[in-house]
Amino acid sequence: MPINPKMSDVRHTIICELPLPEDGDIPNPHYVILKFPSGNTVDLGALCYLDREETMKYSNADKRRKRFGGRKVDLKSLNEDRKSAVRKLIKHISDVLSYSGNRPETVRDATTRFIPFIDWADQNNYRDVISNVNKAKIAFREYVKHLREKVNTNAISVNGAARQQLTVLKLLEDLFNEDSFSHGINLIRTNVASRISTSPPDEKDQSEILCLCESLFDSIVPLVTEFRPYPFQLNVPPFANYPQNQLWIFPTTRWFMHHLETKNKCFAYDFSKGRIFNFTELMDIPECSKKPKNRIKNAIRNSKNQLDKSNSDYHDVHRLNQGMNALNFFVILFLAETGMNWAQLINLTWSDDYTIEPSRQLFRTIKWRANNKEVSFELPGSFMPKFKKFLSLRKYLLQNFKCEWLFFQRGCKRTAEPTQLKSVLNYTYKTLKKIYPSIKPIHPRQWRAAKSDWLIRNTDPSTTALILQNTEKTVLSSYIAGSENAQIQEVSKFLNEVSKTVIAKDIKIVGGVTQSLGTCESYGSPSKISSNNNVALDCKDPGGCLFCEKFKVHADEIDTRKLVSCRYCIQQTAYLSPTIQYYDEIIFPIVERINNILDDISKHNGELVERIIKEVESLGELDPFWAKKFEMLNDLELIK
Secondary structure, three states: OOOOOOEOOOOOOOEEEEOOOOOOOOHHHHHHHEEEOOOOOOOOOHHEEEEEOOOOOOOOOOOOOOOOOOOEOHHHEEOOOHHHHHHHHHHHHHHHHHHHOOOOOHHHHHHHHHHHHHHHHHHOOOOOOOOOHHHHHHHHHHHHHHHHHHHHHHOOHHHHHHHHHHHHHHHHHHHHHHOOOOOOOOOOOOHHOOOOOOOOOOHHHHHHHHHHHHHHHHHHHHHHHHHOOOOEEEOOOHHOOOHEEEEEEEEOOOOOOOOOOOOOOOOOEEEEOOOOOOHOOOOOOOOOOOOOOHHEEEEHHHHHHHHHOOOOHHHHHHHHHHHHHHHHHHHHHHHHHHHHOHHHHHHOOOOEEEEEEOOOOOOEEEEEOOOOOOEEEEEEHHHHHHHHHHHHHHHHHHHHOOEOOOOOOOOOOOOOOOOOOOOOOOHHHHHHHHHHHOOOOOOOHHHHHHHHHHHHHHHHHHHHHHHHHOOHHHHHHHHOOOOHHHHHHHHHHHHHHHHHHOOOOOOOOOOEOOOOOOEEEOOOOEEEOOOOOOOOOOOOOHHOOOOOOOEEOOOHEEEEHHHHHHHHHHHHHHHHOOHHHHHHHHHHHHHHHHHHHHHHHHHHHHHHHHHHHHHHOOOOOOOOOOOOOOOHHHHHHOOO
């Protein structure tokens, strides 16, 4: 909607925190701005005005409505029927938040996505869209057409349109308690092929972050919980290139200095040796010798006093700061170990009355009760000592405060009551970058992809989905990409195996047994090459031979014709596969393996391969063994 000059900058609003009280009334829905538990707000009251400011695009952060501000409206366009409908909508959203089991952020997102639909409806004269079910159905049908047109003009992606459409559909069906909104409508379907799955980050980047976080966490915890004195040495990994792999810290705002830095703003502290300079040493430093002598003496005295103060106060602010740093480093370790998404992590509650029970092999389940229901998550058994160390750190940081959250924050001065953790990773990575500038940040979704990749490689999709608390479909579509480096290594290894399989035509294999596809170096002793498929090794099965280390192919006419003939027979009968899964897991890998071997033979003699493919597939000149197979299949009328 274009901005009308009549629209007012001044509109009375009230903030209503969700969920609403059971008996709560909404006398003035046109004033209401809903506040979700996360602190984010949605201005539903503006919908009561038929002439209002258009909702800004979510991607345009500079033009978004301020959190507690309302949209501009023409006060004269207030509609009484719409007020009643918005009151009903507000109560419905509150009920969804209370009883649906959906996360508050999910409910907020759905509410936010519903507003552009109402804006579109008002622009297109469907003003009864949230008060009349029949008109709402007509409006939704036209809205789907509108979204499809935006997809066709590349204004939005097909998956973005599908998500918007389904979000509006679900809210309308629930609001009117009517499940026929989509009947007869050609809904926009999600294009799985265009969905970009999250690739696991580079293994080297993962290793550097985890090693650095683990070293710092393990060093800082005893500093704060065991009341170790300053100056204090933190251990850092060898790749950070610090002298003796150690970093001295002091109880100051600038608590450490990179060993390659030359400008020391806290000039009285010797960060390289973990002590305070004496007066003579400072006077020998050119940049310090220019300072007034009194200032140098005061700096030395103040530094000593600061050390004494911090070393005599168990809850000194600098010690608390280091404790919060350790908590933030542990959050990254926890994300990597569990694969939780950020919303799951920050919403984890906690109780000191917890139990640890064995679950699957090498895993432990941590259970406790919160809000009269049992809550749990799984951790690898090897991570349990670190988790218990974190709990001791957590107890220290709380200073007898009560906190329902497992992870929390306490304000910059560390005097505020603990509150739920919000966005902290950017700050943590800034700290890590100061210690090791080459570090590359990895964010929660990437850690989740890395965890999924490890689980897929070492377990199966079902176990992966169970541990990540997702469906198998989500795991396979969103987190199955595999890291780029790992893929390069696997492809290289596979191509090396293919290269070893193809040998020059004049090389003789001593003791070799001629087979239907090539020659076996050691019949009866199969050994599978590195390959992620379900094709079983069997010396009597040509398909299994293709994935055996003992199988060799000469780059000559005889073996090439065997391979091309085999592939031709498979292609003619592939339709007989009992299931799609069988085709994907057995037939397709065999054909691909033959193609790769033929590609390698082409490096020796490309003209030979092209000629034989033409002779087999166009002229029917198959290898004798495969010609008999083909004739048998043809007699059985199994060849299409």
